[in-house]
Amino acid sequence: MALFGLVAVAVAFVAWRVNSVLVYDWDWSRVLGFVARFDAETGAWVSNLLLQGLFTTIRLAFWGTILAAIIGLIVGYWRTCDTLALRIISRTYVELIRNIPPLVFIFIFYFFISSQLFPALGLDSIDRDSPWVDNALFRMAFGEPALFTNFLSGLICLALFEAAYITEIVRAGIQSIDRGQWEAGRAIGLSRFNLLRDIIFPQAIRKILPPLAGQFITLIKDSAIISLISVQELTFLASEVAATTSRVFETWILVAAMYFALCYLFAHVFARLERRASRSRR
Amino acid sequence: MPSTPLVEISGLSKWYEDFSALHDISLTVAEGEKVVICGPSGSGKSTLIRCINQLEEHQQGTIRVAGQEVRPGMKGIEAIRREVGMVFQGFNLFPHMTVLDNLTLGPIRNRGMDRAAARKLAMEYLDKVRIAEQADKYPPQLSGGQQQRVAIARALCMQPRVMLFDEPTSALDPEMIAGVLDVMEGLARDGMTMIVVTHEMGFARRVADRVVFMDEGEIVEIAPPEQFFNAPRTERAKLFLGQLLAH
Numbered sequence A: 001m002a003l004f005g006l007v008a009v010a011v012a013f014v015a016w017r018v019n020s021v022l023v024y025d026w027d028w029s030r031v032l033g034f035v036a037r038f039d040a041e042t043g044a045w046v047s048n049l050l051l052q053g054l055f056t057t058i059r060l061a062f063w064g065t066i067l068a069a070i071i072g073l074i075v076g077y078w079r080t081c082d083t084l085a086l087r088i089i090s091r092t093y094v095e096l097i098r099n100i101p102p103l104v105f106i107f108i109f110y111f112f113i114s115s116q117l118f119p120a121l122g123l124d125s126i127d128r129d130s131p132w133v134d135n136a137l138f139r140m141a142f143g144e145p146a147l148f149t150n151f152l153s154g155l156i157c158l159a160l161f162e163a164a165y166i167t168e169i170v171r172a173g174i175q176s177i178d179r180g181q182w183e184a185g186r187a188i189g190l191s192r193f194n195l196l197r198d199i200i201f202p203q204a205i206r207k208i209l210p211p212l213a214g215q216f217i218t219l220i221k222d223s224a225i226i227s228l229i230s231v232q233e234l235t236f237l238a239s240e241v242a243a244t245t246s247r248v249f250e251t252w253i254l255v256a257a258m259y260f261a262l263c264y265l266f267a268h269v270f271a272r273l274e275r276r277a278s279r280s281r282r
Numbered sequence B: 001m002p003s004t005p006l007v008e009i010s011g012l013s014k015w016y017e018d019f020s021a022l023h024d025i026s027l028t029v030a031e032g033e034k035v036v037i038c039g040p041s042g043s044g045k046s047t048l049i050r051c052i053n054q055l056e057e058h059q060q061g062t063i064r065v066a067g068q069e070v071r072p073g074m075k076g077i078e079a080i081r082r083e084v085g086m087v088f089q090g091f092n093l094f095p096h097m098t099v100l101d102n103l104t105l106g107p108i109r110n111r112g113m114d115r116a117a118a119r120k121l122a123m124e125y126l127d128k129v130r131i132a133e134q135a136d137k138y139p140p141q142l143s144g145g146q147q148q149r150v151a152i153a154r155a156l157c158m159q160p161r162v163m164l165f166d167e168p169t170s171a172l173d174p175e176m177i178a179g180v181l182d183v184m185e186g187l188a189r190d191g192m193t194m195i196v197v198t199h200e201m202g203f204a205r206r207v208a209d210r211v212v213f214m215d216e217g218e219i220v221e222i223a224p225p226e227q228f229f230n231a232p233r234t235e236r237a238k239l240f241l242g243q244l245l246a247h
Protein backbone atom coordinates (compact mmCIF):
# COMPACT_ATOMS: atom_id res chain seq x y z
CA MET A 1 0.00 0.00 0.00
CA ALA A 2 2.88 2.30 0.80
CA LEU A 3 4.11 1.47 -2.65
CA PHE A 4 0.89 2.58 -4.27
CA GLY A 5 1.03 5.81 -2.28
CA LEU A 6 4.53 6.46 -3.53
CA VAL A 7 3.55 5.79 -7.12
CA ALA A 8 0.58 8.12 -6.78
CA VAL A 9 2.79 10.87 -5.40
CA ALA A 10 5.25 10.42 -8.25
CA VAL A 11 2.50 10.57 -10.85
CA ALA A 12 0.99 13.65 -9.26
CA PHE A 13 4.37 15.33 -9.21
CA VAL A 14 5.00 14.64 -12.91
CA ALA A 15 1.52 15.86 -13.74
CA TRP A 16 2.09 19.06 -11.78
CA ARG A 17 5.44 19.67 -13.50
CA VAL A 18 3.92 19.09 -16.91
CA ASN A 19 1.15 21.47 -16.00
CA SER A 20 3.35 24.28 -14.77
CA VAL A 21 6.18 23.95 -17.26
CA LEU A 22 4.28 23.27 -20.44
CA VAL A 23 1.09 24.96 -19.41
CA TYR A 24 -0.51 21.75 -20.59
CA ASP A 25 -4.23 21.49 -20.93
CA TRP A 26 -5.27 18.12 -19.54
CA ASP A 27 -8.09 16.45 -21.38
CA TRP A 28 -8.79 12.83 -20.61
CA SER A 29 -12.16 12.49 -22.32
CA ARG A 30 -10.94 11.65 -25.82
CA VAL A 31 -8.33 9.21 -24.60
CA LEU A 32 -10.83 7.51 -22.33
CA GLY A 33 -13.08 7.22 -25.34
CA PHE A 34 -10.46 5.00 -26.86
CA VAL A 35 -10.63 2.65 -23.91
CA ALA A 36 -14.29 1.92 -24.40
CA ARG A 37 -17.00 3.55 -26.40
CA PHE A 38 -20.75 3.46 -26.45
CA ASP A 39 -22.05 1.81 -29.56
CA ALA A 40 -25.28 3.57 -30.50
CA GLU A 41 -26.34 0.84 -32.91
CA THR A 42 -26.31 -2.00 -30.40
CA GLY A 43 -26.85 0.22 -27.38
CA ALA A 44 -23.97 -1.32 -25.46
CA TRP A 45 -20.47 -0.40 -24.36
CA VAL A 46 -17.76 -1.99 -26.46
CA SER A 47 -14.02 -2.05 -26.00
CA ASN A 48 -12.09 0.37 -28.11
CA LEU A 49 -8.46 0.37 -29.29
CA LEU A 50 -6.70 0.70 -25.94
CA LEU A 51 -8.66 -2.04 -24.25
CA GLN A 52 -8.29 -4.25 -27.30
CA GLY A 53 -4.57 -3.61 -27.16
CA LEU A 54 -4.51 -4.51 -23.50
CA PHE A 55 -6.30 -7.77 -24.22
CA THR A 56 -3.82 -8.60 -26.96
CA THR A 57 -0.98 -7.87 -24.57
CA ILE A 58 -2.57 -10.15 -21.97
CA ARG A 59 -2.88 -12.89 -24.58
CA LEU A 60 0.74 -12.35 -25.55
CA ALA A 61 1.75 -12.53 -21.91
CA PHE A 62 -0.23 -15.69 -21.32
CA TRP A 63 0.83 -17.67 -24.38
CA GLY A 64 4.27 -16.13 -24.38
CA THR A 65 4.88 -17.30 -20.83
CA ILE A 66 3.78 -20.82 -21.63
CA LEU A 67 5.72 -21.00 -24.88
CA ALA A 68 8.87 -19.44 -23.46
CA ALA A 69 8.70 -21.74 -20.43
CA ILE A 70 8.44 -24.84 -22.60
CA ILE A 71 11.26 -23.76 -24.90
CA GLY A 72 13.37 -22.63 -21.96
CA LEU A 73 12.85 -25.92 -20.15
CA ILE A 74 13.85 -28.02 -23.12
CA VAL A 75 16.77 -25.91 -24.30
CA GLY A 76 17.87 -25.35 -20.69
CA TYR A 77 18.12 -29.09 -20.33
CA TRP A 78 20.07 -29.29 -23.59
CA ARG A 79 22.59 -26.88 -22.07
CA THR A 80 23.38 -29.49 -19.42
CA CYS A 81 22.98 -32.76 -21.29
CA ASP A 82 25.66 -35.18 -22.46
CA THR A 83 25.00 -34.83 -26.19
CA LEU A 84 27.56 -32.47 -27.64
CA ALA A 85 25.40 -31.41 -30.60
CA LEU A 86 22.55 -30.31 -28.34
CA ARG A 87 24.95 -28.43 -26.09
CA ILE A 88 26.36 -26.56 -29.08
CA ILE A 89 22.94 -25.74 -30.51
CA SER A 90 21.58 -24.49 -27.21
CA ARG A 91 24.70 -22.49 -26.42
CA THR A 92 24.60 -20.86 -29.85
CA TYR A 93 20.96 -19.96 -29.43
CA VAL A 94 21.53 -18.32 -26.06
CA GLU A 95 24.65 -16.43 -27.11
CA LEU A 96 23.05 -15.21 -30.32
CA ILE A 97 20.05 -13.74 -28.58
CA ARG A 98 21.89 -12.34 -25.60
CA ASN A 99 24.33 -10.47 -27.80
CA ILE A 100 21.93 -8.93 -30.28
CA PRO A 101 19.63 -6.05 -29.32
CA PRO A 102 16.08 -7.38 -28.99
CA LEU A 103 14.79 -5.05 -31.64
CA VAL A 104 17.31 -6.18 -34.22
CA PHE A 105 16.63 -9.83 -33.46
CA ILE A 106 12.93 -9.26 -33.82
CA PHE A 107 13.23 -7.46 -37.16
CA ILE A 108 15.33 -10.26 -38.61
CA PHE A 109 13.34 -13.04 -37.11
CA TYR A 110 10.02 -11.50 -38.05
CA PHE A 111 11.12 -11.46 -41.64
CA PHE A 112 12.07 -15.11 -41.41
CA ILE A 113 8.80 -16.13 -39.76
CA SER A 114 6.47 -14.21 -41.99
CA SER A 115 8.20 -14.91 -45.28
CA GLN A 116 9.47 -18.46 -44.71
CA LEU A 117 7.93 -20.23 -41.75
CA PHE A 118 4.28 -19.33 -42.10
CA PRO A 119 4.04 -20.01 -45.84
CA ALA A 120 5.78 -23.35 -45.22
CA LEU A 121 3.22 -24.22 -42.55
CA GLY A 122 0.35 -22.87 -44.61
CA LEU A 123 -0.49 -20.45 -41.85
CA ASP A 124 -0.56 -17.41 -44.09
CA SER A 125 -3.65 -18.70 -45.82
CA ILE A 126 -5.89 -19.95 -43.03
CA ASP A 127 -9.59 -19.74 -43.70
CA ARG A 128 -10.86 -16.96 -41.50
CA ASP A 129 -14.46 -18.03 -41.82
CA SER A 130 -14.02 -21.66 -40.91
CA PRO A 131 -15.84 -22.63 -37.72
CA TRP A 132 -12.51 -23.67 -36.21
CA VAL A 133 -11.34 -20.09 -36.24
CA ASP A 134 -14.47 -18.02 -36.24
CA ASN A 135 -15.76 -18.78 -32.77
CA ALA A 136 -15.86 -17.18 -29.35
CA LEU A 137 -13.25 -19.42 -27.78
CA PHE A 138 -10.73 -18.70 -30.52
CA ARG A 139 -11.38 -14.98 -30.20
CA MET A 140 -10.84 -15.12 -26.48
CA ALA A 141 -7.60 -17.07 -26.79
CA PHE A 142 -6.04 -15.45 -29.85
CA GLY A 143 -8.06 -12.35 -30.67
CA GLU A 144 -9.47 -11.44 -34.07
CA PRO A 145 -9.05 -14.23 -36.65
CA ALA A 146 -8.08 -11.61 -39.23
CA LEU A 147 -5.10 -10.65 -37.08
CA PHE A 148 -4.12 -14.20 -36.15
CA THR A 149 -0.91 -14.47 -38.21
CA ASN A 150 0.05 -11.01 -37.03
CA PHE A 151 -0.46 -12.09 -33.43
CA LEU A 152 1.31 -15.39 -33.92
CA SER A 153 4.44 -13.91 -35.47
CA GLY A 154 4.72 -11.47 -32.59
CA LEU A 155 4.16 -14.24 -30.10
CA ILE A 156 6.85 -16.48 -31.56
CA CYS A 157 9.38 -13.64 -31.73
CA LEU A 158 8.69 -12.68 -28.15
CA ALA A 159 8.74 -16.23 -26.81
CA LEU A 160 11.97 -17.14 -28.61
CA PHE A 161 13.60 -14.02 -27.32
CA GLU A 162 12.59 -14.49 -23.69
CA ALA A 163 13.19 -18.24 -23.80
CA ALA A 164 16.92 -17.61 -24.20
CA TYR A 165 16.98 -16.01 -20.77
CA ILE A 166 14.75 -18.70 -19.30
CA THR A 167 17.13 -21.26 -20.76
CA GLU A 168 19.93 -19.84 -18.68
CA ILE A 169 17.79 -19.78 -15.55
CA VAL A 170 16.79 -23.40 -16.11
CA ARG A 171 20.39 -24.40 -16.75
CA ALA A 172 21.51 -22.81 -13.51
CA GLY A 173 18.64 -24.55 -11.70
CA ILE A 174 19.54 -27.96 -13.06
CA GLN A 175 23.20 -27.47 -12.29
CA SER A 176 22.41 -26.42 -8.73
CA ILE A 177 21.02 -29.90 -8.00
CA ASP A 178 23.50 -32.04 -6.13
CA ARG A 179 25.24 -34.74 -8.18
CA GLY A 180 24.15 -37.25 -5.57
CA GLN A 181 20.55 -36.82 -6.69
CA TRP A 182 21.41 -37.94 -10.22
CA GLU A 183 23.44 -40.83 -8.87
CA ALA A 184 20.74 -42.01 -6.49
CA GLY A 185 18.20 -41.88 -9.31
CA ARG A 186 20.41 -43.83 -11.65
CA ALA A 187 21.24 -46.32 -8.92
CA ILE A 188 17.57 -47.25 -8.50
CA GLY A 189 17.37 -47.80 -12.24
CA LEU A 190 15.43 -44.75 -13.37
CA SER A 191 15.56 -43.92 -17.05
CA ARG A 192 16.95 -40.54 -17.96
CA PHE A 193 13.50 -39.20 -18.69
CA ASN A 194 12.07 -40.37 -15.37
CA LEU A 195 15.09 -39.06 -13.54
CA LEU A 196 14.57 -35.61 -14.99
CA ARG A 197 10.83 -35.58 -14.52
CA ASP A 198 10.61 -37.06 -11.02
CA ILE A 199 13.80 -35.85 -9.39
CA ILE A 200 15.74 -33.12 -11.13
CA PHE A 201 13.07 -30.79 -12.56
CA PRO A 202 10.81 -30.69 -9.49
CA GLN A 203 13.73 -29.61 -7.33
CA ALA A 204 15.22 -27.27 -9.91
CA ILE A 205 11.90 -25.50 -10.54
CA ARG A 206 11.44 -24.77 -6.86
CA LYS A 207 14.83 -23.17 -6.76
CA ILE A 208 14.36 -21.04 -9.87
CA LEU A 209 10.83 -19.85 -9.24
CA PRO A 210 11.89 -16.33 -8.14
CA PRO A 211 14.14 -15.53 -11.14
CA LEU A 212 11.62 -17.22 -13.41
CA ALA A 213 8.86 -14.96 -12.13
CA GLY A 214 11.09 -11.96 -12.78
CA GLN A 215 11.69 -13.10 -16.34
CA PHE A 216 7.97 -13.52 -16.97
CA ILE A 217 7.37 -9.97 -15.81
CA THR A 218 10.14 -8.88 -18.16
CA LEU A 219 8.36 -10.75 -20.92
CA ILE A 220 5.24 -8.67 -20.40
CA LYS A 221 7.22 -5.45 -20.53
CA ASP A 222 9.28 -6.59 -23.51
CA SER A 223 6.09 -7.39 -25.39
CA ALA A 224 5.97 -3.65 -26.15
CA ILE A 225 8.91 -4.16 -28.50
CA ILE A 226 6.91 -6.22 -30.94
CA SER A 227 4.72 -3.21 -31.62
CA LEU A 228 7.53 -2.38 -34.04
CA ILE A 229 6.60 -5.31 -36.25
CA SER A 230 3.04 -4.02 -36.24
CA VAL A 231 1.60 -6.52 -33.81
CA GLN A 232 -1.52 -4.77 -32.60
CA GLU A 233 -0.85 -4.91 -28.90
CA LEU A 234 -1.14 -2.18 -26.32
CA THR A 235 1.89 -0.09 -27.24
CA PHE A 236 1.19 -0.25 -30.96
CA LEU A 237 -2.42 0.85 -30.60
CA ALA A 238 -1.48 3.44 -27.98
CA SER A 239 0.86 5.16 -30.38
CA GLU A 240 -1.98 5.31 -32.89
CA VAL A 241 -4.29 6.77 -30.28
CA ALA A 242 -1.65 9.28 -29.21
CA ALA A 243 -1.21 10.33 -32.82
CA THR A 244 -4.88 10.72 -33.66
CA THR A 245 -5.86 12.47 -30.44
CA SER A 246 -2.59 14.36 -29.91
CA ARG A 247 -3.14 13.64 -26.21
CA VAL A 248 0.34 12.24 -25.73
CA PHE A 249 0.64 12.43 -21.95
CA GLU A 250 -2.82 11.17 -21.23
CA THR A 251 -2.43 8.20 -23.53
CA TRP A 252 0.92 7.07 -22.26
CA ILE A 253 0.08 7.62 -18.60
CA LEU A 254 -2.99 5.48 -19.04
CA VAL A 255 -0.98 2.84 -20.87
CA ALA A 256 1.69 2.88 -18.17
CA ALA A 257 -1.01 2.30 -15.56
CA MET A 258 -2.31 -0.64 -17.56
CA TYR A 259 1.13 -2.25 -17.83
CA PHE A 260 1.75 -1.61 -14.17
CA ALA A 261 -1.49 -3.27 -13.14
CA LEU A 262 -0.80 -6.26 -15.38
CA CYS A 263 2.76 -6.82 -14.18
CA TYR A 264 1.83 -6.24 -10.57
CA LEU A 265 -0.95 -8.79 -10.82
CA PHE A 266 1.36 -11.30 -12.45
CA ALA A 267 3.98 -10.82 -9.76
CA HIS A 268 1.33 -11.49 -7.12
CA VAL A 269 0.20 -14.68 -8.76
CA PHE A 270 3.80 -15.86 -8.81
CA ALA A 271 4.48 -14.89 -5.23
CA ARG A 272 1.51 -17.04 -4.27
CA LEU A 273 2.73 -19.97 -6.33
CA GLU A 274 6.11 -19.64 -4.72
CA ARG A 275 4.66 -19.68 -1.23
CA ARG A 276 2.60 -22.73 -2.10
CA ALA A 277 5.65 -24.52 -3.46
CA SER A 278 7.77 -23.79 -0.42
CA ARG A 279 4.97 -24.84 1.92
CA SER A 280 4.38 -28.17 0.20
CA ARG A 281 8.00 -29.01 0.75
CA ARG A 282 7.80 -29.14 4.54
CA MET B 1 30.74 -70.99 1.39
CA PRO B 2 28.27 -70.56 -1.48
CA SER B 3 30.01 -70.44 -4.80
CA THR B 4 27.81 -69.07 -7.61
CA PRO B 5 29.60 -65.90 -8.69
CA LEU B 6 27.27 -62.91 -8.58
CA VAL B 7 29.72 -60.13 -9.31
CA GLU B 8 32.76 -60.94 -11.43
CA ILE B 9 35.34 -58.28 -12.07
CA SER B 10 38.44 -59.07 -14.07
CA GLY B 11 41.28 -56.95 -15.36
CA LEU B 12 39.39 -53.76 -14.58
CA SER B 13 41.22 -50.49 -15.19
CA LYS B 14 39.97 -46.94 -15.14
CA TRP B 15 41.54 -43.58 -15.80
CA TYR B 16 40.44 -40.02 -15.15
CA GLU B 17 42.18 -38.23 -17.98
CA ASP B 18 45.66 -39.67 -17.57
CA PHE B 19 45.32 -40.37 -13.85
CA SER B 20 45.03 -44.08 -13.23
CA ALA B 21 42.23 -44.55 -10.66
CA LEU B 22 41.94 -48.33 -10.91
CA HIS B 23 44.60 -50.69 -12.17
CA ASP B 24 43.96 -54.27 -13.21
CA ILE B 25 41.39 -55.12 -10.56
CA SER B 26 40.06 -58.65 -10.37
CA LEU B 27 37.53 -59.68 -7.77
CA THR B 28 34.75 -62.22 -7.69
CA VAL B 29 31.96 -62.04 -5.16
CA ALA B 30 29.84 -65.12 -4.68
CA GLU B 31 26.13 -65.14 -4.01
CA GLY B 32 25.54 -64.51 -0.29
CA GLU B 33 29.09 -63.41 0.31
CA LYS B 34 30.00 -60.29 2.29
CA VAL B 35 33.08 -58.40 1.22
CA VAL B 36 34.47 -55.38 3.04
CA ILE B 37 36.70 -53.02 1.09
CA CYS B 38 39.08 -50.74 2.94
CA GLY B 39 42.08 -48.63 2.16
CA PRO B 40 43.35 -45.08 2.40
CA SER B 41 41.32 -42.18 1.09
CA GLY B 42 41.71 -41.80 -2.66
CA SER B 43 42.71 -45.43 -3.17
CA GLY B 44 39.83 -46.07 -5.58
CA LYS B 45 37.31 -47.85 -3.33
CA SER B 46 34.35 -45.71 -4.39
CA THR B 47 35.41 -45.79 -8.01
CA LEU B 48 35.54 -49.59 -7.93
CA ILE B 49 32.06 -50.17 -6.53
CA ARG B 50 30.59 -47.39 -8.68
CA CYS B 51 31.83 -49.18 -11.77
CA ILE B 52 29.70 -52.18 -10.82
CA ASN B 53 26.46 -50.27 -11.48
CA GLN B 54 28.09 -47.95 -14.01
CA LEU B 55 27.87 -44.71 -12.07
CA GLU B 56 31.44 -44.61 -13.36
CA GLU B 57 32.49 -45.96 -16.73
CA HIS B 58 35.53 -48.20 -16.93
CA GLN B 59 37.90 -48.32 -19.86
CA GLN B 60 39.37 -51.80 -19.59
CA GLY B 61 38.43 -55.21 -18.27
CA THR B 62 35.08 -56.85 -17.76
CA ILE B 63 32.39 -56.66 -15.11
CA ARG B 64 29.59 -59.19 -14.86
CA VAL B 65 26.58 -58.96 -12.62
CA ALA B 66 24.55 -62.17 -12.33
CA GLY B 67 26.22 -63.40 -15.47
CA GLN B 68 25.42 -60.36 -17.57
CA GLU B 69 28.24 -58.16 -18.76
CA VAL B 70 28.10 -54.50 -17.75
CA ARG B 71 29.48 -52.25 -20.46
CA PRO B 72 29.93 -48.48 -20.53
CA GLY B 73 27.12 -46.72 -22.38
CA MET B 74 25.18 -49.96 -22.76
CA LYS B 75 21.49 -50.09 -23.45
CA GLY B 76 19.41 -51.70 -20.74
CA ILE B 77 21.67 -50.68 -17.89
CA GLU B 78 18.47 -50.09 -15.91
CA ALA B 79 17.84 -53.83 -15.90
CA ILE B 80 21.22 -54.42 -14.28
CA ARG B 81 20.82 -51.59 -11.83
CA ARG B 82 17.68 -53.15 -10.42
CA GLU B 83 19.83 -56.09 -9.31
CA VAL B 84 22.36 -53.80 -7.66
CA GLY B 85 21.31 -51.68 -4.68
CA MET B 86 23.55 -48.81 -3.63
CA VAL B 87 23.86 -46.85 -0.42
CA PHE B 88 25.85 -43.63 -0.46
CA GLN B 89 27.90 -41.86 2.15
CA GLY B 90 25.69 -38.77 1.84
CA PHE B 91 22.34 -40.69 1.79
CA ASN B 92 21.15 -38.87 -1.38
CA LEU B 93 17.49 -39.17 -0.52
CA PHE B 94 15.09 -37.15 -2.66
CA PRO B 95 14.26 -34.19 -0.41
CA HIS B 96 11.08 -33.17 -2.24
CA MET B 97 9.39 -36.53 -1.72
CA THR B 98 8.09 -38.22 1.39
CA VAL B 99 10.04 -41.15 2.76
CA LEU B 100 7.42 -43.50 1.36
CA ASP B 101 7.60 -41.94 -2.11
CA ASN B 102 11.38 -42.20 -2.01
CA LEU B 103 10.95 -45.92 -1.58
CA THR B 104 8.18 -46.55 -4.09
CA LEU B 105 9.66 -44.54 -6.96
CA GLY B 106 12.09 -47.23 -8.13
CA PRO B 107 9.67 -50.17 -7.95
CA ILE B 108 6.98 -48.18 -9.76
CA ARG B 109 9.20 -46.75 -12.48
CA ASN B 110 11.70 -49.53 -12.99
CA ARG B 111 9.82 -52.66 -11.98
CA GLY B 112 6.46 -51.41 -13.25
CA MET B 113 4.83 -52.24 -9.94
CA ASP B 114 1.44 -50.70 -9.19
CA ARG B 115 1.23 -48.07 -6.50
CA ALA B 116 -0.54 -50.15 -3.87
CA ALA B 117 1.86 -53.05 -4.16
CA ALA B 118 4.83 -50.70 -4.08
CA ARG B 119 3.52 -49.06 -0.90
CA LYS B 120 3.02 -52.38 0.78
CA LEU B 121 6.54 -53.42 -0.14
CA ALA B 122 7.94 -50.09 1.01
CA MET B 123 6.24 -50.37 4.39
CA GLU B 124 7.70 -53.83 4.86
CA TYR B 125 11.21 -52.52 4.30
CA LEU B 126 10.66 -49.44 6.42
CA ASP B 127 9.61 -51.81 9.16
CA LYS B 128 12.74 -53.81 8.63
CA VAL B 129 14.95 -50.74 9.08
CA ARG B 130 12.75 -49.79 12.07
CA ILE B 131 11.53 -46.47 10.78
CA ALA B 132 7.98 -47.21 9.61
CA GLU B 133 6.51 -44.39 11.70
CA GLN B 134 8.41 -41.82 9.62
CA ALA B 135 6.87 -42.89 6.31
CA ASP B 136 5.05 -39.63 5.65
CA LYS B 137 7.85 -37.30 6.66
CA TYR B 138 10.27 -35.59 4.31
CA PRO B 139 13.94 -36.64 4.45
CA PRO B 140 15.25 -33.28 5.73
CA GLN B 141 13.08 -33.78 8.82
CA LEU B 142 14.98 -36.92 9.81
CA SER B 143 18.29 -37.40 11.59
CA GLY B 144 21.30 -38.60 9.63
CA GLY B 145 21.00 -42.11 11.00
CA GLN B 146 17.34 -42.28 10.12
CA GLN B 147 18.03 -40.94 6.64
CA GLN B 148 20.66 -43.58 6.02
CA ARG B 149 18.29 -46.32 7.12
CA VAL B 150 15.67 -44.94 4.73
CA ALA B 151 18.32 -44.99 1.99
CA ILE B 152 19.01 -48.64 2.74
CA ALA B 153 15.29 -49.41 2.59
CA ARG B 154 15.03 -47.52 -0.70
CA ALA B 155 17.75 -49.67 -2.23
CA LEU B 156 16.18 -52.85 -0.84
CA CYS B 157 12.82 -51.95 -2.33
CA MET B 158 14.27 -52.71 -5.74
CA GLN B 159 14.79 -56.24 -4.41
CA PRO B 160 18.39 -56.30 -5.59
CA ARG B 161 20.61 -59.37 -5.52
CA VAL B 162 23.65 -57.47 -4.32
CA MET B 163 23.99 -54.39 -2.14
CA LEU B 164 26.83 -51.89 -2.46
CA PHE B 165 27.64 -49.61 0.47
CA ASP B 166 30.00 -46.65 0.05
CA GLU B 167 31.13 -45.60 3.54
CA PRO B 168 27.55 -45.65 4.82
CA THR B 169 28.45 -44.46 8.33
CA SER B 170 31.21 -41.95 7.57
CA ALA B 171 28.88 -38.95 7.47
CA LEU B 172 27.04 -39.89 10.66
CA ASP B 173 27.33 -38.63 14.21
CA PRO B 174 28.87 -41.36 16.38
CA GLU B 175 25.62 -42.09 18.24
CA MET B 176 23.86 -42.79 14.93
CA ILE B 177 26.36 -45.32 13.62
CA ALA B 178 25.25 -48.33 15.64
CA GLY B 179 21.68 -48.18 14.37
CA VAL B 180 22.80 -48.24 10.75
CA LEU B 181 25.32 -51.02 11.32
CA ASP B 182 22.63 -53.05 13.10
CA VAL B 183 20.42 -52.82 10.04
CA MET B 184 23.31 -53.87 7.82
CA GLU B 185 24.12 -56.83 10.04
CA GLY B 186 20.50 -57.91 9.95
CA LEU B 187 20.67 -57.76 6.19
CA ALA B 188 23.81 -59.89 6.23
CA ARG B 189 22.10 -62.49 8.43
CA ASP B 190 19.26 -62.65 5.91
CA GLY B 191 21.80 -63.77 3.35
CA MET B 192 22.16 -60.63 1.23
CA THR B 193 25.26 -60.40 -0.93
CA MET B 194 27.09 -57.28 0.22
CA ILE B 195 30.08 -55.24 -0.89
CA VAL B 196 30.81 -52.68 1.79
CA VAL B 197 33.37 -49.91 1.72
CA THR B 198 33.91 -49.09 5.38
CA HIS B 199 36.53 -48.56 8.04
CA GLU B 200 34.31 -49.97 10.79
CA MET B 201 36.59 -52.77 11.93
CA GLY B 202 34.06 -54.25 14.34
CA PHE B 203 31.54 -54.59 11.53
CA ALA B 204 34.14 -56.11 9.24
CA ARG B 205 35.13 -58.68 11.85
CA ARG B 206 31.55 -59.68 12.61
CA VAL B 207 30.18 -59.74 9.08
CA ALA B 208 32.84 -59.97 6.37
CA ASP B 209 33.84 -63.20 4.72
CA ARG B 210 36.78 -61.41 3.16
CA VAL B 211 38.45 -58.04 3.52
CA VAL B 212 39.82 -56.41 0.39
CA PHE B 213 42.56 -53.89 0.99
CA MET B 214 43.14 -51.31 -1.73
CA ASP B 215 45.86 -48.75 -2.23
CA GLU B 216 46.58 -46.46 -5.18
CA GLY B 217 43.98 -48.06 -7.41
CA GLU B 218 45.14 -51.62 -6.82
CA ILE B 219 44.02 -54.53 -4.71
CA VAL B 220 46.94 -55.10 -2.42
CA GLU B 221 45.65 -57.84 -0.17
CA ILE B 222 42.58 -60.03 0.23
CA ALA B 223 42.17 -61.99 3.45
CA PRO B 224 39.61 -63.16 6.00
CA PRO B 225 38.99 -60.37 8.55
CA GLU B 226 40.75 -62.05 11.50
CA GLN B 227 43.85 -62.65 9.47
CA PHE B 228 43.78 -59.22 7.85
CA PHE B 229 43.36 -57.25 11.06
CA ASN B 230 45.63 -59.39 13.24
CA ALA B 231 48.36 -60.32 10.83
CA PRO B 232 48.36 -58.33 7.59
CA ARG B 233 50.85 -59.69 5.10
CA THR B 234 51.78 -56.54 3.23
CA GLU B 235 53.67 -53.51 4.48
CA ARG B 236 51.06 -51.13 3.01
CA ALA B 237 48.26 -52.86 4.91
CA LYS B 238 50.29 -52.73 8.14
CA LEU B 239 50.89 -49.04 7.66
CA PHE B 240 47.21 -48.41 6.94
CA LEU B 241 45.98 -50.37 9.95
CA GLY B 242 48.50 -48.60 12.13
CA GLN B 243 47.09 -45.24 11.07
CA LEU B 244 43.52 -46.46 11.50
CA LEU B 245 44.19 -47.60 15.08
CA ALA B 246 46.06 -44.43 15.94
CA HIS B 247 42.77 -42.51 15.57
Ligand SMILES: Nc1ncnc2c1ncn2[C@@H]1O[C@H](COP(=O)(O)OP(=O)(O)O)[C@@H](O)[C@H]1O
Pocket: B016, B019, B021, B039, B040, B041, B042, B043, B044, B045, B046, B047, B048
Ligand atom coordinates in the same frame (compact mmCIF):
# COMPACT_ATOMS: atom_id res chain seq x y z
N1 LIG C 1 35.46 -37.45 -11.27
C1 LIG C 1 36.77 -37.55 -11.00
N2 LIG C 1 37.67 -36.87 -11.76
C2 LIG C 1 38.99 -36.98 -11.53
N3 LIG C 1 39.53 -37.72 -10.56
C3 LIG C 1 38.69 -38.43 -9.76
C4 LIG C 1 37.27 -38.37 -9.94
N4 LIG C 1 36.70 -39.17 -9.02
C5 LIG C 1 37.71 -39.69 -8.29
N5 LIG C 1 38.91 -39.25 -8.72
C6 LIG C 1 40.21 -39.64 -8.20
O1 LIG C 1 40.31 -41.03 -8.22
C7 LIG C 1 40.95 -41.50 -7.06
C8 LIG C 1 40.09 -42.52 -6.39
O2 LIG C 1 38.94 -41.89 -5.85
P1 LIG C 1 37.88 -42.67 -4.97
O3 LIG C 1 37.48 -43.90 -5.69
O4 LIG C 1 36.81 -41.71 -4.63
O5 LIG C 1 38.74 -43.03 -3.69
P2 LIG C 1 38.23 -43.57 -2.28
O6 LIG C 1 36.77 -43.86 -2.39
O7 LIG C 1 39.05 -44.78 -2.04
O8 LIG C 1 38.53 -42.51 -1.30
C9 LIG C 1 41.22 -40.30 -6.18
O9 LIG C 1 42.58 -39.93 -6.33
C10 LIG C 1 40.34 -39.23 -6.75
O10 LIG C 1 40.95 -37.96 -6.62
Ligand SMILES: [Mg+2]
Pocket: B045, B046, B047, B166, B167
Ligand atom coordinates in the same frame (compact mmCIF):
# COMPACT_ATOMS: atom_id res chain seq x y z
MG1 LIG D 1 35.16 -42.94 -1.36
